[in-house]
Amino acid sequence: MSKRIAIVGGGYIGVQLAKSLDEHADVTLIExxxxxxxxxxxxxxxxxxxxTDRALIPYDRLLKNGKVLRARASGVDANGVTLENGQRVEADYIVVATGSSNATPFKPVGDDIEGLREANQRIHDQLMAARSIGIVGAGAVGTELAGEIAHAMPDKKITLISDTDRLFPTMPEKLGIALVGKLRDMGVNLILGKRAENLQSMTEPYAGSLTLSDGSEYEFDLIFPVLGSRASSELIEVLPDTQMSTANRVKVDPWLRPSSLxxxxxxxxxxxxxxGMTIVAASRQQPWLKSTLKALMAGKTLEEVKPYKPWGPKAPILVPLGPKRGSSFLGLFTAGDWVTRKMKGEDLFLKKYYKLLNQG
Ligand SMILES: Cc1cc2nc3c(=O)[nH]c(=O)nc-3n(C[C@H](O)[C@H](O)[C@H](O)COP(=O)(O)OP(=O)(O)OC[C@H]3O[C@@H](n4cnc5c(N)ncnc54)[C@H](O)[C@@H]3O)c2cc1C
Incomplete structure (x- = not known):
């Protein structure tokens, strides 16, 4: 009899893992x-x-043998998963991939896809009406957002604010320098090394004023708080012997186990x-999980399986500034507009994920 694998969460880990194990096990993806x-x-x-419509890809054709169960998990234990409606999914192996939440309108609140569509349209309308835009947080999302607005709406006055002295401080310096140069060239005003002290919302764009850590004050027609992802770790933080990390994440052992189960x-x-909290990270963890679960199903012990090795500081990152420009770090070297456009900026990986979810 095939082993039962329950995967909780159909994000980048969940969908790829479920599909890759569909022929090898009895897979249930809970989403x-x-x-x-x-x-x-x-x-x-x-x-x-x-x-927005293209960025929302239905799950209905993902699996041929296993099933996608449209439900929210409320508990995980050594024998399976309990759903919010009280139903049980018994399993031999459980993978928790509940991901993270982010600000509106980048990710839905809970499972509210319709709410995400509405928020996207509402904030687009606010953006159209605004003249001055403040973006607080210059990680990948904040930097890309500044580039997208500057490209599509060159008449807007955009200010990108970061509390770090340079962009992408953990990456090779060349990447941040190139992006700063391109953003300035596109008319974006950069304020680096200063914190916004009085954000009215951490998750919703709004109109208002900002006071920065040096006491300076700015008025904006629209302020986007873009402060990073926060992990949805409720299911695993209650398991025995777990340890929390930053951004609400849970630490895992070298075999990606968060607890003593x-x-x-x-x-x-x-x-x-x-x-990092990226699809790039998922792209390395998912194949490791697939081969590890296959080895366990074939009777190996976990100690016989090579531990997972994270990307470390060489994880690639692609940062488009609109469909034409951008800069990337590809593990060994940085690349400019053409490579960033061809690898990400033009298509934003849409084709790849339509294919993965078996949607035409
Ligand atoms: C605007 C934006 C742009 C980004 N662009 C890039 C990029 O270009 N490249 C890159 O590498 N990374 C990018 N990222 C990061 C990337 O989105 C995340 O790293 C990725 O989504 C993580 O995948 P995941 O599978 O861990 O979780 P998620 O994609 O967050 O998926 C988690 C899933 O779990 C489900 N879930 C949650 N709780 C439960 C529960 N209790 N029961 C059942 N299901 C549950 C959720 O509904 C969700 O579908 C971006 C992030 C944002 C916000």
Whole structure:
């Protein structure tokens, strides 16, 4: 009889793992949303709402043998998963991939896909009416957002604010320098090394004033708080012997286990395996999980399996500034407009994920 694998969360880890194990095990993917939210396209969707529909990819054709159960998990234990409606999914192995939440309109609140569509349109309308835009937080999302708005709406007065002295401070310096140069060239005003002290909302764009850590004050027609992802770790933080990390993530051992339950794994944004909270991290964890679960199903012990090795500081990152420009770090070297455009900026990986979810 094939082994039962329950995967909680149909984000980048969940969908890829479920599909890759569909022929090898009895797979159940538990996911309350009707669609995968393809986050790389949700930034450009703020300037082009017609992209929102394309960024929402239905789950209905993902699996041939296993099933996608439209439900929210409320508990995990060594024997399986309990759903919010009280139903049980018994399993031999459980993978928790509940990901993270982010600000509106980049990710839905809970499973509210319709609410995400509405928020996207509402904030687009506010952006159209605004003249001055403040973006607080210059990680990948904040930097890309500044580039998308500057490209699509060159008449807007955009200010990108970061509390770090340079962009992408953990990456090779060349990347941040190139992005600063391109953003300035596109008319974006950068304020680096200063904190916004009085954000009225950490998750919703609003009109108002900002006081920065040096006492300076700015008025904006629209302020986007873009402060990073926060892990959805409720299911695993209550398991025995777990340890919390930053951004609400849970630490995992070298075999991606968050607790002392030997058959419960956690991957992606929810777990801190030494990787960043990116799809790039998922792209390394998912193949490791697939081969590890296959080895366990074939009778190997976990100690016989090579531990997971995170990307470390060489994880690649692609930062488009609109569909034409951008800069990237590809592990060994930095690349400019052409490579960034071809690898990400033009298509935002949409084709790849339509294919993965078996949607034409
Ligand atoms: C705007 C934006 C743009 C981004 N662009 C990029 C990019 O270009 N490249 C890149 O590498 N990374 C990017 N990222 C980061 C990337 O989106 C995340 O790293 C990625 O989504 C993490 O995948 P995941 O599978 O861990 O979780 P998620 O994608 O967050 O998916 C988690 C899933 O779990 C489900 N879930 C949650 N709780 C439960 C529960 N109790 N029961 C059942 N299901 C549950 C959720 O509904 C969700 O579908 C971006 C992030 C944002 C916000």
């Amino acid at each position: 309350p949303r009707s669609h995968l939210v393809h986050t790389p396209a949700m930034i450009r969707a703020v300037v082009d709402p017609s992209l 030997p058959n419960v794994f956690a991957a992606g944004d929810v777990s801190d395996a030494g990787d």
